[in-house]
Amino acid sequence: MNGVLRHALLALLAEEPRSGYDLTQMFDRTLGHAWSARHSQIYPELARLRDAGLIRQVGAGPRDRKLYEATDEGRAEVRRWLTDEEPDQTFRNEAILRTFFLWLLPLEERRAFLKAERARRARLLDEYEEMAKTRVFETAPRLSSRIALEFGIRYERMFVEWVDWALPRLRELDRD
Amino acid sequence: MNGVLRHALLALLAEEPRSGYDLTQMFDRTLGHAWSARHSQIYPELARLRDAGLIRQVGAGPRDRKLYEATDEGRAEVRRWLTDEEPDQTFRNEAILRTFFLWLLPLEERRAFLKAERARRARLLDEYEEMAKTRVFETAPRLSSRIALEFGIRYERMFVEWVDWALPRLRELDRD
DNA sequence: AACAACATGTAATATGTTACATGATTGA
DNA sequence: TCAATCATGTAACATATTACATGTTGTT
Numbered sequence: 001m002n003g004v005l006r007h008a009l010l011a012l013l014a015e016e017p018r019s020g021y022d023l024t025q026m027f028d029r030t031l032g033h034a035w036s037a038r039h040s041q042i043y044p045e046l047a048r049l050r051d052a053g054l055i056r057q058v059g060a061g062p063r064d065r066k067l068y069e070a071t072d073e074g075r076a077e078v079r080r081w082l083t084d085e086e087p088d089q090t091f092r093n094e095a096i097l098r099t100f101f102l103w104l105l106p107l108e109e110r111r112a113f114l115k116a117e118r119a120r121r122a123r124l125l126d127e128y129e130e131m132a133k134t135r136v137f138e139t140a141p142r143l144s145s146r147i148a149l150e151f152g153i154r155y156e157r158m159f160v161e162w163v164d165w166a167l168p169r170l171r172e173l174d175r176d
Numbered sequence: 177m178n179g180v181l182r183h184a185l186l187a188l189l190a191e192e193p194r195s196g197y198d199l200t201q202m203f204d205r206t207l208g209h210a211w212s213a214r215h216s217q218i219y220p221e222l223a224r225l226r227d228a229g230l231i232r233q234v235g236a237g238p239r240d241r242k243l244y245e246a247t248d249e250g251r252a253e254v255r256r257w258l259t260d261e262e263p264d265q266t267f268r269n270e271a272i273l274r275t276f277f278l279w280l281l282p283l284e285e286r287r288a289f290l291k292a293e294r295a296r297r298a299r300l301l302d303e304y305e306e307m308a309k310t311r312v313f314e315t316a317p318r319l320s321s322r323i324a325l326e327f328g329i330r331y332e333r334m335f336v337e338w339v340d341w342a343l344p345r346l347r348e349l350d351r352d
Numbered sequence: 353a354a355c356a357a358c359a360t361g362t363a364a365t366a367t368g369t370t371a372c373a374t375g376a377t378t379g380a
Numbered sequence: 381t382c383a384a385t386c387a388t389g390t391a392a393c394a395t396a397t398t399a400c401a402t403g404t405t406g407t408t
Contacts, residue, residue, distance in 0.1 A: 019360090021360075065360085099327065217367080217369080
């Protein structure tokens with residue numbers, strides 16, 4: 001079995017019972033800076049995991065809320081994934097890709113592009129630092145997420161510093 | 177028109193005539209740390225760009241080598257993309273995603289996971305620093321790529337430092 | 353009563369990967 | 381002559397996004 005989303009869902013359902021809606025929100029909020037997924041991808045994936053016996057429904061709530069949790073087979077599969085399968089190293093960042101093409105734009109637009117990125121990143125940095133300060137990280141899953149959050153903080157900080165390094169160099173793209 | 181790869185190809189063909197093979201190699205080598213693409217995606221995309229009049233064949237070489245370059249419409253389209261369309265902010269990093277699930281593994285395997293990542297990143301850092309030192313960045317497109325490379329260097333360095341921050345904290349995931 | 357948030361799904365389309373398929377040229 | 385690299389493509393499959401579709405519950 002492969003599929004990153006599939007295993008991420010399995011891992012989240014190994015922690016505690018959650019609904020598709022809960023999972024969607026986790027991707028929107030905490031997991032978003034590492035992986036993204038929409039509800040339209042999550043619900044069919046849950047159905048497949050259920051049919052494969054890797055998760056089972058363990059409760060229901062108001063509206064059509066369905067709570068799932070990982071079965072023993074599911075837990076075993078997550079551990080297998082984490083230990084036996086190499087994480088895919090593919091990195092995609094459209095903003096950095098566009099940086100390669102900055103020379104196609106006039107100076108003012110190049111600046112505007114990087115400044116907009118800087119603003120976005122600075123805003124996220126604030127947000128993540130606020131999370132680190134105010135949230136409670138006491139259980140093992142929360143401490144894990146604290147480690148991931150630290151990556152987010154360092155990433156955004158690095159990004160902002162990189163823009164500050166790049167901005168004064170944009171003028172050079174006009175020489176010759 | 178949308179599609180990141182499509183516009184990346186267009187931008188690369190706005191610089192100078194290139195073949196599908198050349199473009200594939202650029203993704204394998206320089207562009208790889210910002211966006212990835214395989215030849216099986218590139219060739220059909222080139223055909224579509226050609227049919228849309230955004231690129232045209234300007235030459236041929238040994239074997240079936242076909243050289244393309246952006247037309248005026250193609251150049252206009254790249255600039256429109258760079259200025260009018262917001263870059264997609266989706267970020268995907270499987271290694272960081274897995275960090276959220278580190279608590280599912282025994283201490284030694286958690287350590288092994290992060291150490292393997294550290295080694296990978298340190299190797300890339302060396303590689304990028306070597307590129308920065310030895311390559312020539314004199315034309316506007318090369319200077320742009322130097323700015324993107326700087327991101328790669330800072331990213332890998334940040335990653336290594338983050339692992340060094342995280343490793344001593346892994347033991348805490350066993351408490352309680 | 354109205355609105356926001358909760359809650360789950362499907363359909364159509366777009367994007368991306370892996371495997372298949374073929375052949376030419378260059379250098380050792 | 382052999383192997384590596386150059387060179388282009390297609391097919392099947394997997395993953396991901398956008399739009400469509402529907403209904404409930406809690407709050408103001």
